[in-house]
Amino acid sequence: MDQKWLPTTDAEVGSKSARLHFYIETIEVSRLSALAFYAAGEGQFKGKRFFWQNREKTFTLVGLGQAYVIENNENENRFDHIEKEWLALTKNIVKEDTESQPILFGGFTFDPQNKERSEWDGFPQCYFTVATYQLVIQNEKAYVSIHLITDQTDSSQQFDQLRKERDRLIHAAQVKELKTYGKPVMLSYEERNKDAYLQSVESVANLIQNKQADKVVIARSLSLEFEGTVTSPQVLSHVINEQPESYLFGIERDDLLFFGASPERLVKVMNGHAYSSCVAGSVKRGKTAEEDQMLGQELLNDSKNLGEHDYVVKMIAETFAKNCTHFKVPKKPRLLKIRDIQHLYTPVEGTLLPNATILQLVKDLHPTPALGGVPRKEALSIIRREESMNRGLYAAPLGWIDAEGNGEFAVAIRSASLVENQAILYAGGGIVAESEAMSEYEETLVKFRPMLRALGGQLHE
Incomplete structure (x- = not known):
């Protein structure tokens, strides 16, 4: 019933x-x-x-x-x-x-x-x-x-x-015996609007060079078609097994399932204390421990990625200053390593003002510079003009709240939507003045991998 x-x-x-x-x-x-x-x-x-x-x-x-x-x-x-x-x-x-x-x-x-x-x-x-x-x-x-x-x-x-x-x-x-789910069988994939995406990266970089914004996040999508219908438990089982370091989520509405494995907390509130994560700037994982360490160290010293990260830290710190009696932010980022990618990461925490709530924090934080850009209003305007897709819940706040006001929201990245035998995968990256279209394109390929792997797909890179 x-x-x-x-x-x-x-x-x-x-x-x-x-x-x-x-x-x-x-x-x-x-x-x-x-x-x-x-x-x-x-x-x-x-x-x-x-x-x-x-x-x-x-x-x-x-x-x-x-x-x-x-x-x-x-x-x-x-x-x-x-x-x-x-x-x-x-x-x-x-x-x-x-x-x-x-x-x-x-x-x-x-x-x-x-x-x-x-x-x-x-x-x-x-x-x-x-x-x-x-x-x-x-x-x-x-x-x-x-x-x-x-x-x-x-x-x-x-x-x-x-x-x-x-x-x-x-x-x-x-x-009942816990079912073992096989991977879906992919018939085809399409990089939707690839040329338009590459052109938009160049266009947005030019806009930033002309001081119309400081940073803008541009995303793209990839569609996969499968043999037969793919079920929610089937894809969630592989996401759960393959991405243990991440927030794991799936939400159905009618025929659509939106699911993913996000490394990024937007905000958590528990007993009057608030926690957030600044996650921006990324590089791939190395094939060996030595290469992985070298890539991570390069990321920690890379001015472009550090600049992107600093935008997020400043914005989240401003939001916590508005909603908290006091808060703390580490001076330098550290590395957050997950299966396919490593990020610059700075945790933020504070004590909430008596009337501050988790949904007020979500409202103030969304979208962070890691998902929208800087300044926020100008970046969103550019995204609407230049990004030839509808993000839906991708890169948006997804999570829960209880009757006492505790809860947690993640940023719904590393995600995909599924309708019957078709999946749409989403990935994006921050564009700044020195961004190059092919470099940004290759970064999205890395970000597609978690959901692509869970769905049994493979890109011909």
Whole structure:
């Protein structure tokens, strides 16, 4: 059983939330595979699932079904609208004090003003859900919660049905042998708008040389076609196995799955403390430990990459100064090494002001100079003119928030979308005055690799 509530205006939010009851029941279960629980929903909940695992592998989240959906097309007000509706909804929670917090999971598209026709047609500017069945694995323990959001005062019959379905899902995840998924079989690939991308890099570099911006991130996409339909559990299984150092995520909406393995935290809030990561400037991994160390050292001393990184550090520091009583930023970046690439990395942390929230931080931080550019307004204007694609959720904030305001958002890079037997992969890089088109093109090839490998594809570089 699965139902969905979807208010569309602020007036509806207030009136509807006042009538709704938010019931929760949580049980602890023997440790089970998060992917197996996700896959158990393939029949009944396909198109209404999500998966999340943090970079440290200390928190895993799976959602099946939709107890409540919050989505809107409110442009600059979209962050505030989500926050307002979530606050209104969570005032009506009926649960035991010891039970897990309900979690709202979803993301904001990169640019609500982008009107390019694409695989993102019909996708709202933000999309968040409360799962009907929520699995949380934390501190070596697993908890499954039922969420029922209803305007009925007597929910006992509905809850009985939900318990039966919960038990079926847990049984399927625990008892059925964990499936081993083969790689999809790629039939063809297309570098979409490759020539236009190369021309845009040259054009943007010229604009920057003429002082119209300091830095602009330009992205491109790659389409793959497969033999037969590719499933969400199939691709997520390979991403989970191959990218353990990253944030792992997947979110379905109807026929579209958006998934990835991002190295980059946008912001985390836990008990009044905020954490962010400045990740900008990159180089490939070496074939040997010696070459890897040499490339990393060159990156730490490279003026172009250090300049790109400094833009991000300054902007995130300014946001923390606005939202925190105090914060700290290391003076020099260090290296963040993941399977295919190494980045310049500077962590930032601070203590939040009493009225500051995670969604305010997301609003202030997005897009960082690592994904948009500097200055932000001018960079976004140039991206709209020069980038011949719709990013959708790519390079945008994706993550979760609980009823107490804790949560975490990653920047959804190293990502792809999947619809039936076609996948679209996304990658980009920061353009500055000295950027060269072929060098930037080659950098995107490195950034395509994580999702390309998970999908069984290969580029003829």
